[in-house]
Amino acid sequence: MTDKKNQVSRRQFLNYTLTGVGGFMGAAMIAPMVGFAVDPLLKGEKETDFVYVMDVDEITNEPQRKTFSTDQVDGWYESQAEHTAWIFRTEEDEILALSPVCTHLGCVVDWNSNEEYPDQFYCPCHDGRYNKLGENLPNTPPTEPLHAYEYRIEDGKLLLGKAKSRKGA
Known part of the structure; x- marks a missing residue:
C-alpha cells in the first residue's frame, strides 16, 4: 500500500519543475548583464602613468x-x-x-x-x-x-x- 501523504502529485511536480527551469533561465539571462555592469568596478584604477x-x-x-x-x-x-x-x-x-x-x-x-x-x-x-x-x-x-x-x-x-x-x- 502506498502512502498518499508523502507523494507528489503530477501538478506539484510540473509546478516545481517549471519554476526551477524558469529560475535557471532567468539567472542565465541576468548573470551576463550583472557581470557587464560590475566588471569595470572590479578592475580598479592603476597607478598614474608617466x-x-x-x-x-x-x-x-x-x-x-x-x-x-x-x-x-x-x-x-x-x-x-x-x-x-x-x-x-x-x-x-x-x-x-x-x-x-x-x-x-x-x-x-x-x-x-x-x-x-x-x-x-x-x-x-x-x-x-x-x-x-x-x-x-x-x-x-x-x-x-x-x-x-x-x-x-x-x-x-x-x-x-x-x-x-x-x-x-
Whole structure:
C-alpha cells in the first residue's frame, strides 16, 4: 500500500519543475548583464602613468607648448588621448608643466598671445588671465590657478603624469 501523504502529485511536480527551469533561465539571462555592469568596478584604477615629453636640457625659462599622448580606456574601448602642456623653468630653476585648460570654463589658454597682456597666459573666450606661474589674476573670470602636471625626471628625460589642481597656489 502506498502512502498518499508523502507523494507528489503530477501538478506539484510540473509546478516545481517549471519554476526551477524558469529560475535557471532567468539567472542565465541576468548573470551576463550583472557581470557587464560590475566588471569595470572590479578592475580598479592603476597607478598614474608617466609619459615621456621632452629632454630636461631642452627646457627653457620661456614656456614651451608640448603635445603628448597617453593610453585611455573607456570601459573596454582603448584609445590614445592627446594632451598639451606648457613647460618651463621658474626663476627658482624648478620645472613647471601647466595644463592649458582654463579653470573658468575649460577653454584653451595660450602664452603671450595677447599684445595687451604680455607675458601672461590668456584665454580669449572670456578674457581669463594668468601670470607666468599659472596663477589666476584678480578681477578676471578664472577662480583658481591653471592645473599643473605631476612630473618625474628619469635619465635626463621629463615624464608627465596627470594634471592636478593647485588651488591656493
